[in-house]
Amino acid sequence: MPLPTPDTTLQAALDAERAGDRENAGALCRRLLEQGSTGRHALAAHDMLARLLVGQDMAAAAGHALAAWKLTPADPTRRSNLWQLLTHLGEAGDVARFQGRQDCVGLVALGNALRRDGQALRAERAYRQALEQFPEMPVTLSRLACLCAEQHRLEEADALFLQAAERHGGRDAVTRTAPAFLTSLRDGPAPAGIRATLAEGAGSADRPLVVYASCDAVYARKFLPTLVRSIVEDSGLDCAIALHLINPDAEAEATVASLAATHGAGRFIVLRETIDLTPLGDNAKTYYACSRFLVLPDLLIRWRRPVLMLDVDLLAIRDLNPLLATSAHSDLGVMSHALKRLDIWSLLYADVLHIRPTMEAWRFLDLTRRYIRHFLDRGLPVWFLDQAALAAVHLAGFAGQAAPRLTIYPVDIHSSTVMVDAEGRYWTDDSAYFYSVRATGGGQHAVHRLKRRAGTTAGVKQG
Structure with missing residues (x-):
């Protein structure tokens, strides 16, 4: 019996993913990679594994996203996927998990975890090690720039954002933190409004x-x-x-x-x-x-x-x-x-x-x-x-001048939950002031379906 071709295996993986059989889809993608598949087959396998793993092992997903990006470094979607994963990877409790890893994903994740754990100096060391060992990775410049901005090292952050922007554009290209740049904007010609x-x-x-x-x-x-x-x-x-x-x-x-x-x-x-x-x-x-x-x-x-x-x-x-x-x-x-x-x-x-x-x-x-x-x-x-x-x-x-006074609202002014019935009556958190699709990751229902607030989710649960 002839061995399945890379085309056959890839199609079977895609069919399994569409059918919701994530375990089989992942196994088929790994088989493709273990068999040394290259080109579009390897690219598709890495893409699919990144999708399949993002909800259960973000570090593994980032590893596959990195492999896909390396195969197509000019592709803006894969670059954005990798950027997103490496930005969100690494919680405060993950320091021990990533300690000692010397790969790019591990070093960036360690830096993120250390930052979230309040260990900024060690985080900076991890980012700088990643930059030294993997200079082709512009996202590390962005991570380090944000750390510098957090510490009000504004000129240093600005220079890092500019370097990152030269390499891959994106949000880094519209982020400037040098006071001199902001001063030049303030002292420049009046900006156009709208018609x-x-x-x-x-x-x-x-x-x-x-x-x-x-x-x-x-x-x-x-x-x-x-x-x-x-x-x-x-x-x-x-x-x-x-x-x-x-x-x-x-x-x-x-x-x-x-x-x-x-x-x-x-x-x-x-x-x-x-x-x-x-x-x-x-x-x-x-x-x-x-x-x-x-x-x-x-x-x-x-x-x-x-x-x-x-x-x-x-x-x-x-x-x-x-x-x-x-x-x-x-x-x-x-x-x-x-x-x-x-x-x-x-x-x-x-x-x-x-x-x-x-x-x-x-x-x-x-x-x-x-x-x-x-x-x-x-x-x-x-x-x-x-x-x-x-x-x-x-x-x-x-x-050098008095800044406007800001009141910072906490993030829980947004409701994290909404429940709605067929008549559009909805139940939300009692402590929040707003509900939004975007701020809560989509919620259970589209906003336009919500007609009238009926009560709180606590009341629903108790009932």
């Missing part, structure tokens, strides 16, 4: 707060009804609602018209922005995330009221006044997660931002706009540009 029309409802000026959300036409249809309903019915806020629509289509306009009819047109403010995003291709999503920052400083001056800027896929799941009270004496309230600071892009989140109408808040937002515009104008619409800007401005934007 938009602005329609303000007759009663919007009487409200003491503006809740502001921005999105494209697809997200407008999918998320605006639920967000607006939650603000009106569940947030406890006396607010105007500003909706910033980027390239709205007829369905998006109908959605907004329906919301105005349901909740009172007088409280709505609608910005309509039309822009050709064809040159950005798949990176248009970065512009959707960043455009609000390009106009926010101007809106703050125009409205002269506090602004609560929210991602459009959020729901307010209870009274927000207690949360906003915690940042009532700061210039900005913004969410952060200390354990995510291995990445500078997660230092400050962009999904919930409470802005008071102070000159210090305006200075922070104006510099954020300058930073974002700098990279957009240079053809670098990299995802997470908005959060790279927030982090850079926070770390390096006010050297």
